[in-house]
Amino acid sequence: MNQTQPDHDPTRERILDEAERLFAEKGFAAVSVREITAAAHCNLAAVNYHFGGKQALYLDVFRHRWLPRAQKVGERLKDLAKGEPPTAEEVVRGITGIFFSAFASEQERQRHAMLMMRELSQPGEALELVFKEAIRPNFEIIMRLLKPHLPPQLETQKIFLYLFSIFAQLIYFNMARLPVMRATGREYDEAFVAELVGHITDFSLNGLPLRSGPNT
Amino acid sequence: MNQTQPDHDPTRERILDEAERLFAEKGFAAVSVREITAAAHCNLAAVNYHFGGKQALYLDVFRHRWLPRAQKVGERLKDLAKGEPPTAEEVVRGITGIFFSAFASEQERQRHAMLMMRELSQPGEALELVFKEAIRPNFEIIMRLLKPHLPPQLETQKIFLYLFSIFAQLIYFNMARLPVMRATGREYDEAFVAELVGHITDFSLNGLPLRSGPNT
DNA sequence: GTCTATAGCAGGATAGAC
DNA sequence: GTCTATCCTGCTATAGAC
Numbered sequence: 001m002n003q004t005q006p007d008h009d010p011t012r013e014r015i016l017d018e019a020e021r022l023f024a025e026k027g028f029a030a031v032s033v034r035e036i037t038a039a040a041h042c043n044l045a046a047v048n049y050h051f052g053g054k055q056a057l058y059l060d061v062f063r064h065r066w067l068p069r070a071q072k073v074g075e076r077l078k079d080l081a082k083g084e085p086p087t088a089e090e091v092v093r094g095i096t097g098i099f100f101s102a103f104a105s106e107q108e109r110q111r112h113a114m115l116m117m118r119e120l121s122q123p124g125e126a127l128e129l130v131f132k133e134a135i136r137p138n139f140e141i142i143m144r145l146l147k148p149h150l151p152p153q154l155e156t157q158k159i160f161l162y163l164f165s166i167f168a169q170l171i172y173f174n175m176a177r178l179p180v181m182r183a184t185g186r187e188y189d190e191a192f193v194a195e196l197v198g199h200i201t202d203f204s205l206n207g208l209p210l211r212s213g214p215n216t
Numbered sequence: 217m218n219q220t221q222p223d224h225d226p227t228r229e230r231i232l233d234e235a236e237r238l239f240a241e242k243g244f245a246a247v248s249v250r251e252i253t254a255a256a257h258c259n260l261a262a263v264n265y266h267f268g269g270k271q272a273l274y275l276d277v278f279r280h281r282w283l284p285r286a287q288k289v290g291e292r293l294k295d296l297a298k299g300e301p302p303t304a305e306e307v308v309r310g311i312t313g314i315f316f317s318a319f320a321s322e323q324e325r326q327r328h329a330m331l332m333m334r335e336l337s338q339p340g341e342a343l344e345l346v347f348k349e350a351i352r353p354n355f356e357i358i359m360r361l362l363k364p365h366l367p368p369q370l371e372t373q374k375i376f377l378y379l380f381s382i383f384a385q386l387i388y389f390n391m392a393r394l395p396v397m398r399a400t401g402r403e404y405d406e407a408f409v410a411e412l413v414g415h416i417t418d419f420s421l422n423g424l425p426l427r428s429g430p431n432t
Numbered sequence: 433g434t435c436t437a438t439a440g441c442a443g444g445a446t447a448g449a450c
Numbered sequence: 451g452t453c454t455a456t457c458c459t460g461c462t463a464t465a466g467a468c
Contacts, residue, residue, distance in 0.1 A: 011451080026338065029246035033444060043453055048445060050451090114337060120392040121330060122242065127394070135395065160399040161415045168388030169381050176336040176380075178343070179351065183376040199377045203423035227433080248461065259435055264463060266433095 012050045014040040020061045024111035027118055028058055055125075062126045066115055070134035073102045077141045088149035088210050092166070093201045095142060099170045100197050106188060113174035139163060149210050166204045173200065228266045230256040236277045240327035243334055244274055271341075278342045282331055286350035289318045293357045304365035304426050308382070309417045311358060315386050316413050322404060329390035355379060365426050382420045389416065 018039040022031040033054050037044050051057040080086050080094045103109040119127045142163060143156075150159065173180060173196055177188060186192045234255040238247040249270050253260050267273040296302050296310045319325035335343045358379060359372075366375065389396060389412055393404060402408045 009451080027243050027245060029243060032442080034442085043451095044444090045446080045453070046451085054444065117333075117337065117391075120395055121333065123394045131395070131398075139399070157400045157402070158415075160396075161412070162419065164388065164392075164396060164399070165385050165416070165419050168384045168392075172380065172384030172387065175333075176384075178339045179336055179347070180376075180380060182347075183355070183380070184373045186373070196377070199374075200381070202425075203378065203381045203420075207419035207423040209418075225433080249463090250461080260462095261435070261464080262433085270462070 009050070011040070011042050011046055015042065015046060015050060015057070016061055016065055019057055020065045020111060020115070021107075023058060023061060024114040024118075028054075033057075059126055059129070062115070062119075062129055066112065067129065067133050069103065069108070069112055070130070070138070073098055074134070074138045074141065076102055077138060077145075081141070081145055085148065086145060088146065088208065089201075089205055091142070091145045091149070092205045092208070093197075094145075095166060096170065096197050096200045096204070100193055106193075110174050110177070113171050117171055117175055146208075149208075151209060151211060154209065162208055165207060166200070169200045169204065225266070227256070227258050227262055231258065231263060231266060231273070232277055232281055235273055236281045236327055236331070237323075239274060239277060240330040240334075244270075249273075275342055275345070278331070278335075278345055282328065283345065283349050285319065285324070285328055286346070286354065289314055290350070290354045290357065292318055293354060293361075297357070297361055301364065302361060304362065304424065305417075305421055307358070307361045307365070308421045308424070309413075310361075311382060312386065312413050312416045312420070316409055322409075326390050326393065329387050333387055333391055362424075365424075367425060367427055370425065378424055381423060382416070385416045385420065 015036060019031075019036045022036055022039065033047050034044060036057075037046055040046075047054065047057055051060055076098045077094070080091065086094065100109065103112060116130065119130055139160075143159060146159070146163075181187065184192075231252060235247075235252045238252055238255065249263050250260055252273075253262055256262075263270065263273055267276055292314045293310070296307065302310065316325065319328060332346065335346055355376075359375060362375070362379075397403065400408075
C-alpha cells in the first residue's frame with residue numbers, strides 16, 4: 001500500500017519482521033543470527049549482507065519497523081488537535097485508544113511495547129533514536145493538548161510525571177500479559193482490550209489534577 | 217544481623233550479589249558466568265560448584281535475594297493492618313511508600329524492579345516462584361485492606377486492574393529512570409524519590425473509585 | 433572449597449563460489 | 451543476492467590437582 005517501490009528486497013523485509021519478533025520476545029542477547037535467519041527462511045550470511053551485522057540489524061529494526069509505527073501514533077495524536085480543542089477526557093481517551101488501536105495486530109502492539117520497554121530499561125544506541133524521533137515529539141503533542149485543562153501554575157516537570165503515569169500503564173498492560181491474564185482470568189481478546197482502554201482512561205483521567213472536573 | 221549462621225559461604229554470597237546486579241542490569245542471556253565470577257572475585261568454576269550452573273544460579277538469585285525482599289514488603293504491608301483499619305489514603309500511601317522504602321538502597325530497589333519486570337515480560341521458571349511466594353500473597357493483603365473502601369459490587373477482576381495500574385507505576389518509575397531523569401531534569405535523590413512517592417500516591421488515590429472521597 | 437586447564441560447542445562474521 | 455564452508459572467539463561445564 002504505502003510502499004511505492006515494492007519495498008526493496010523481500011528477504012530483507014522478512015529478516016526485519018522475524019528479527020523484531022524475536023528481539024521483542026527474548027531480547028537482543030538471547031537471540032542468535034542463526035535463529036533469525038532460520039525463521040526468515042534465508043541464509044545465515046544474509047544478515048551480514050543486508051545489514052552489516054547483528055547490532056546493525058537491531059538498530060534497523062527500530063529504524064524501519066518501530067519508528068514508523070510510533071510516528072503513525074504521532075499522526076493520530078495530531079488529528080486529535082484538528083477540530084475543536086478536545087476536552088481532557090477526549091485527550092486521555094485518545095491517547096489510550098490510539099495506543100491500543102494504531103497497530104495492525106495484538107502481537108504487533110505487544111512487540112512494540114516490549115521493544116520500547118527493553119530499551120527504556122537498558123538504554124542503548126537505539127534509545128537515542130527513539131527519544132528524538134518518537135517519544136519527545138509525541139509527548140510534546142500531548143502536552144499541548146493537555147495543558148489547557150491543567151492548573152496554569154503546574155510545572156512542566158510535574159506534567160511529565162502525569163504523562164509517565166499514563167505511559168506506565170500503557171506499557172505494563174501490554175507487557176505483563178501473563179500476570180494480568182492469570183489475575184483476571186481473561187484473554188487479551190477484543191472485549192478485554194476495550195475494557196482495558198476504558199480502565200486506563202478512567203483511572204488516569206481521575207488521577208489528573210484537572211481544573212474543573214473530568215469533563216471540561 | 218538476621219543470619220544466625222554466618223550465612224554459609226562468603227563466596228557464595230558474593231556470587232549471588234554480583235549475579236543479581238548483572239542479571240538485573242543486562243538480562244540473563246547477556247551476562248556470562250565469567251563476568252559474574254570476575255565481579256565476585258572468585259574462580260570461574262565456583263558458580264558450578266555452588267549452584268550447579270548458570271540457570272540454577274539465576275533461580276537462586278530469586279530464591280535467596282529477590283523473594284526475601286518481597287516478603288519484607290509483605291511484612292510491612294501486614295503491619296498496615298495491625299492497628300485501626302487504615303483509610304484508603306493510608307493504604308495507597310502505604311503501598312507506594314513501602315515499595316520505595318523497603319530496600320536497603322536506591323540500587324537495590326532498582327534491581328528488584330528490573331528483575332521482576334524481566335520475569336513478568338518473559339515468563340520463565342522463576343516467575344512461578346515469584347507468583348506463588350510474593351505477588352499473590354502481597355496482592356491478597358492489599359485486596360483485604362482496600363476492599364472496605366471500594367464499592368461493594370465492584371468485581372474482584374476490576375480491583376486487580378486498579379492494583380495493576382498502581383503496580384505499573386511503581387515498576388515504571390524504577391525502571392525507566394533515564395527517560396524520567398531526562399524529562400524532569402532530576403536525579404533520583406532522596407528529594408525526588410519523595411516527590412515520586414507523593415505523585416504516585418495522589419495519582420492512584422484519585423484514580424480509584426472510592427466510596428466517599430479520598431479520605432475515608 | 434578453590435583453583436587450572438580444557439573439552440566441547442554455539443556464537444558472529446567472512447571469503448568466495450555461483 | 452544467495453549460498454556453503456569455515457574461521458575464530460567466547461561460552462558453559464567439567465575433570466582433576468591442590
